[in-house]
Amino acid sequence: MQNSTRYLIFFQYIGTKYSGAAKVPSYQLERRKGVQDHLEDALRRLRPLNPVSLKVSSRTDRGVHALSNSAHFDLQRKNDKPLFTEDILVKALNFHLGTEKIRITCAHRVPDDFHARFCAQSRTYVYRLALGVPHYSLLPLTECNLCWSLGNMELDVGAMRKAATLLVGTHDFSSFRAVNSDITFKNPMKTLDVAAIQPGSSFVHANFHREIVFWELTFRSRSFLYKQVRRMAGALVAVGQGRLSVPELKDILEARDSLAYPRGLAAPPDGLFLTRVDYRDADLQLPQQTSEEQLPTTGNLLY
CATH class of the missing domain: 3.30.70.580 (Pseudouridine synthase I, catalytic domain, N-terminal subdomain)
Incomplete structure (x- = not known):
């Protein structure tokens, strides 16, 4: 039994x-x-x-x-x-x-x-940027491999936010997905609910000898395509650095072709965090009889 x-x-x-x-x-x-x-x-x-x-x-x-x-x-x-x-x-x-x-x-x-x-209703990703850090060795230990360190200090955040509004909504995001074995089975139509850019902070900002400027890019959708978030983050950073214009980003989106995405533009994995997976409360509720069962409060941690 x-x-x-x-x-x-x-x-x-x-x-x-x-x-x-x-x-x-x-x-x-x-x-x-x-x-x-x-x-x-x-x-x-x-x-x-x-x-x-x-x-x-x-x-x-x-x-x-x-x-x-x-x-x-x-x-x-x-x-x-x-x-x-x-x-x-x-x-x-x-x-x-x-x-x-x-x-x-x-x-x-x-x-x-x-x-x-x-059953997941949404997934939220945050991409962390550190400005004015030309080499990762200049980051505090608590930030190594946990952000994308950029040598330049300036980002045109206004242009980035304008570009981000183009991504919000329901689109064919084929241009923002990388090729993998699932590409023929995944519907490229996705609804991006949030694409936001806001100031961030270091994990040890109060205990480091110099200030580092951080920014965070937040993306929320029910689901994403393969490497879609890293490609969107990389494109927005390129807009902020002046390497890509807002109209050019729009052209990439409307091309609906993964080959239209510029080579080498995707953000590295280091700065990307999955921060939330949300569910409906109703989907988590046990049937009444099961939920009323009393489970023991002690147990053996080894097995």
Whole structure:
């Protein structure tokens, strides 16, 4: 006999050392694992009866970070083993993740038909820029690989904001996606709800000997195409630097062709953070009978 439940977890990571959020196929001989690989390794150490299969909501690229990504999975235990409470599950997974730059922030029991990817209502990305930093070694340690350092001090933010308004709304974003194996299966029509540029700050701005000017580019949509955010960020920075005009960006968008995007213009992964994945409260609600079940408040962190 066994009992089972579905969990939704939210987790964060510094993506520098990982191949991306998604699992690396076993046939690919890579030195770097994906974040999903490490999460599934931690889940297996809980000794579930069912095969471990994590469904990640947002597949960030190699080197991209997350302050809040999400995933769901089913977990079965024998009837003499109580289901994990949300708090115990978070502690157990973080215990087994050890020193990896990955942390579970919270967990929820969700309905059996819940899907972390398809139920997501929006995803928010923030791209961080540091101005007047010609070499990464001039950044504080807490910023290395966590922003795009630009040598110039000036950005035409007004032009960037004007260009950003062209991206907001429903468009064919083919010009802003990179070519990959899924390109023929993904609808290039996306609705970008937010494209905003606002001042940012260093993680240690009060404890560094000199001031560094930061800006943040925020993008929100229900879903994005492959490398769409990095390409939009790179194009907006190019507008701010005067390397690309607002009409030229409009031409790139209207071309609806990935080859129309200038080579080498995409922003590097270092400054990109997935910051939110939002769901409807109704999709997270358990059936009444299940939600009233009383789970034990203690458990063994090792299994």
